[in-house]
Amino acid sequence: MIKKITLLCLLFLSVSLISAQSQQEMVEKIVKEAENNSQLENLAHELLDVVGPRLVGTPQMKNAHDWAVKKYSNWDISASNEEWGKWKGWERGITHIDMISPRIQSLEGRQLAWSPSTGKKPVTGEVVIIPEAKDSLDFIEKIKSVKGKFVMISMPQPTGRPDDNWGEWATKESFEKMKKDRDSLDDLWDKRLEKTGLDRRELPKALEDAGAEGIITSNWSRGFGVNKVFSASTEEIPTLDISLEDYGMLYRLAEYGDKPEIRVVAESKELGEVPTFNTIAEIKGSEKPEEYVILSAHFDSWDGATGATDNGTGTIVMMEAMRILKKLYPNPKRTILVGHWGSEEQGLNGSRAFVKDHPEIVENMQVLFNQDNGTGRVVNISGNGFLNSYDYLGRWLYEVPEDVTTHIETNFPGTPGRGGSDYASFVAAGAPAFNLSSLSWDYWNYTWHTNRDTYDKIVFDDVRNNVILTAVLAYMASEDPEKTSREKIKLPMSKRSGEQMTWPEARDATRRGGLD
Template identity: 70%
Template sequence: MNKIFKITVILFLSAIALQAQKKDAIVESIIKEANENSQLKNLGHELMDVIGPRLVGTPQMKKANDWAVAKYKAWDISARNEKWGEWRGWERGITHIDMVYPRVQSLRGTQLAWNPSTSDQGVTAELITLPMVNNQDEFKKWLPNVKGKLVMISMNQPTGRPNYNWEEFATEESFEKMKKERDEQTKAWRKNLSNIGYGRSLTTELEKAGAVGIVASRWSNGFGVNKIFSARTKTIPTVDLELEDYGMLYRMVEYGDKPQIKIVAKSKELGKVPTFNTIAEIKGTEKPDEYVILSAHFDSWDGGTGATDNGTGTLVMMEAMRILKKMYPNPKRTILVGHWGSEEQGLNGSRAFVEDHPEIVKNVQALFNQDNGTGRVVRLSGQGFLHSYDYLGRWLSAVPRDITKHIETTFPGTPGGGGSDYAAFVAAGAPGFSLSSLSWSYWNYTWHTNRDTYDKIVFDDVRNNVILTAILAYMASEDPEKTSREKIVLPINPRTGKQRTWPKPRSPQRKGGLD
């Protein structure tokens, strides 16, 4: 080996070593900033406690959009609100629900989203339950009975204790007996609804027949927790009562006690309002037209404050962007964050972005989406991209072992057809990945419920997700290679006997609730 060649090799190896040290230094700085200067609790307070739930079309959603833009600009990150559609404007007011006969008791419940407002005096009436019928004709004969009444439309649950509580304390025989009775009751209830025959339009028929309000209880299989979605009535109130109060009233109706309740459910109709995605970006220095995207939906249902669905995902992406701007201000590729609107009604914000920005979608290096709760990330799929292991494996190698040891990876995986906003990008052929979290009883206790609030956030897990996301974004930006979009050959669907196909892009609903 001649002297000049030896010097060249030494210089080359030194350059590689220096580059590795530089990358390690950035990774270490990301970890240090996340652990020692976390802004998560402050951000969580401002978003969940002060702004509150972010139902599409509400003033709170717009406040959240504007708040995020202001936060990014304070961090010297370019940000904007990008209109993608219009929605029925609505604002929640106070809800008071009280039993007034045969005794007085305040009840625990709330009006559903887009509920028609009552007057200041509210509605006071006797409760009535749905009848057991053999067919729709029988139901139609009964229907005049609802005139002037509040109609209870949910099944009366036989127990308010979730299964895990029975498993801990009940005898095996008692638990099995309860499950059998509940299964039989549920089957009979569903059969009766089928006999009634109106499906989702049942409340419309009750309203047309003269009911003065609808009372529901969509229990979420946990202590004091209900799913809170939207009202389907045009002029009369729809409220959801927690199981404990709903069951009490139901029993009163069955025993002939003729209970009456008073509902005051105030709200405002705001006409047609614009809807937005909040977009922020740190411009790339070498490949500004290639993109690493951080992704989380910004909207929520409004039974709670949208803390784990998807406040925590929002916090992860905001905090990751703050740290990246501070520790990695000159990325090779543009790092863009999308806070999507109206995910809850069908991925509308992200689908609109994909449809409106093909020039960005075709140049996505990778997208990282977090949505399903407060837990640490425990699953990562290659989403059907054949070579996803090659690049995701490289990037994950830079993440601390105490984070990656919890993550189960599936490569190449299969493409997600829905569920969250990464699917909008996967359908367009862009490598989008879901950072899927540990449950923390998400499905029962916080997903779309009245208990999805700040106190349910596990900040240690969220901080781990910030570190993971920021390092993945950094590694994806620095990677000298463009990620492969080659797809796997999908397997045969055993139900149809036909080969599965890649999900197709779907257009968003750009005008919601306006018909």
Template identity: 70%
Template sequence: MKKITPLFLLLFLLLVQPGFGQAKDPVVENIVKEATENSQLEKLAHELMDVIGPRLVGSPQMMQAHEWAVAKYKGWNITAKNEKWGEWRGWERGASHIDMIAPRVKSLEGMQLAWSPGTGGKTVTAEVMILPDVADSVAFQKWLPSAKGKFIMISMNQPTGRPDYNWQEFATKESFEKMKKDRDAQTEAWATRLKKTGYSTRTLPVALEKAGAAGIVMSYWSKGFGANKIFGAYTKTIPTVDISLEDYGLLYRLSESGHTPKISVRADARETGVSTTFNTIGEIRGTEKPDEYVMLSAHFDSWDGGTGATDNGTGTIVMMEAMRILKKVYPNPKRTILVGHWGSEEQGLNGSRAFVEDHPEIVKNIQAVFNQDNGTGRVINISGQGFLNAYDYIGRWLSKVPESIKSPVETRFPGAPGAGGSDFASFVAAGAPAFSLSSLNWSYGTYTWHTNRDTYDKIVFDDVRSNAILAAIMAYQASEDPVKTSREKSVLPLNAEGKPGAWPEQRKPIRRGGLD
């Protein structure tokens, strides 16, 4: 047997290393370098979430955000504009102050819902009353006059303010199971109570408003410590306020025990008339194939319980940072690189659906769309969205991403076409290859998705920085790819009726919201 020399062994080990002999890509190296040594993410997050704040569609803050984004892009020498696509009911949130004044004094944690009427600069004081458990809708109609001048509580009183994971960690198995059984029974009983009124959760507040109630009090717990979902109000003349689980439970128990709690509510809000809605579009013009497009995508609007930090401030700053980096290290792309910051995603993907409808000339020539929405976490999943050959080009582009960013990413090909959920679906429905850069959870659904806790402090900047690098490299690779991406669709599995699944249909946007 021939003796193996140390030099031969060293050469052998080098040759079998993955990627040995492959030239490093200077653009990829510069993307990583710029993202790590000159990151603008913290500054962008501060300006967007802390200074501008939440971006409810139709609000002055939404318009301020659009103007801020255009100014940022122009400061980076990136062409950008705000493109009108519709109109919305204009409304601006003011301060909410809610106090219990009987049987003792306590400031309560709560806020008015989006588009809630204010209290006209006054403080409204009234008794709190629980929605009654009546026999049927006839009995409820007889009760309705009793609501006059009262704040009516329309949410179930939760039996525990501890999330289930806390019970799992500390409770006995028997205690945990008992709590869940009791909670299920209460939930079913409350649903029955609501049904017997003859109204839905949407129409009940309106009925109470017509009956002369002083206001609607609710609590939409998000199943985590201190977290409530904050959506929109259905009332037109009286305030609708959401109160934290802890304080709502206090009022409920006092009312139930006959201690007749009273609250005072001052909710400042301003109707601003008809508001124009926009998408912000940025562009780095292509040099060889300017009429083919790579698009970075993130919705710009938010609900306004918090400041929209992880839904979708993080997606927004990822795409802004990716564009900034690309302009600096890859200023002359082969294909045009666009970025879309969409309005009114939260009400049904309206901004992106309008863009798809208004720009068929772009949609038909899209190389790829990369959308990021679901929270602050690092990207861990990319699905092929039903495009038969997505594994080919997505796989090739991902191969250029640094291993530390790429290794956690699971791919699923061909996957199934997304019909909703975020703005990539607007493009998928039109047959354009669009992909969701799906993120690690970070308790998103419980603690930050549409909640009062979706604020700057929940951002994990190391993960966001990783996502900006990924988005920039994928856009660069898609732009450079000599091959136009295939749009061939996979055959979808049979549906419940035994028929082949259908590709999602392109849907029209709502272009006039809350005004009719």
């Protein structure tokens, strides 16, 4: 009996050593493929330079979905576009803005997403500042003066230098004075808008109804030459975002009585109701095909630039990880899925729709890994409130090369993510989903939803780092003999409200964006 037990122990030890050696060899292969045969630069070029920005409801978004399916097919990976809703269709055309008086100068600017078109014929008008009124009744009278004019509705920034530039070069007294003056101007501008009696979405429509020729905004992002670029709320006249530098010039000219005039061509097309999609690709599992390891990244972007770091980088990380896994690990134990979600930017819509439409997949998820926030190497992973998340994530991370994990801080068990990116859609459904959170690289000021989110901002060494991390974690999660635990922590009392915190609730997607 003792001999039999000893033999069984030796057999188990031998199998364990062979398994560990096999895993180590696979990790080494993944690293070698990622470093020596990387497709990242080519993927980034095709997605960002050729396809371009990916605003939901545009032909470019559909082009991106079709491109991804074709790319996966080239790698012998099954992929398809899965329709989950409808959206207001729109296509951006040429925007050209020129100041024609008191002198000639082409301006840096663009129409906002879903902005009405001027048509091909230029529209010309004087630029004025939104009228200053005593109260909402006074504004009703003064708004009549905007007829036929372009109206500026954003606060003029006193400086286009970011605060870190001031902190480096200014005297302490000068820096503090600038911030005080800016805060004062901000308060005065808020009061000016408040006296209109309208909120920031209602105001452009009221100016449109009063006969304005167009709306001019400038949504500075606190970085050199950088603006946030979102969507228009007008229905008949164009809404333009103009750079801080050119907006400030126009504002000063108007304020000093120089009566600046601009000529605008803002071409775009309204396309009616169009379908919107997620792209789903899979490598079928060989032993547990009904259990799923999911790689996740939203595919859409705003279209002030090409959406390079939000979320082109997350997209190509997941595509490259899938390519490597298919090449080196074509018969995983569990099915490996990748979700390229549509309309994350308008409220996690693609991933919320997937969770709602595929409860059988969500129920049988082993894990989901999501990457979104920029080009930087992953530096933080939270357990998202899953009590035993350390047990399995810790095992898998241990097998990732040390030069990748050395940057990563973990927070176990953490608390559940409630938004911000698509992993939250799955967490709300009680499924173990984790965000691979990146180093900043000044993401919030310089590339997040801005006119500067372009290919040149990608740091490919960091992105390759994230490919290795993602591919190894997916491999380890697929191979793990144990199913991951979904047990949740008991949430603490909220410090803000003093009430018991609750787990976030799963929500359905907006299925008819901009149409109802």
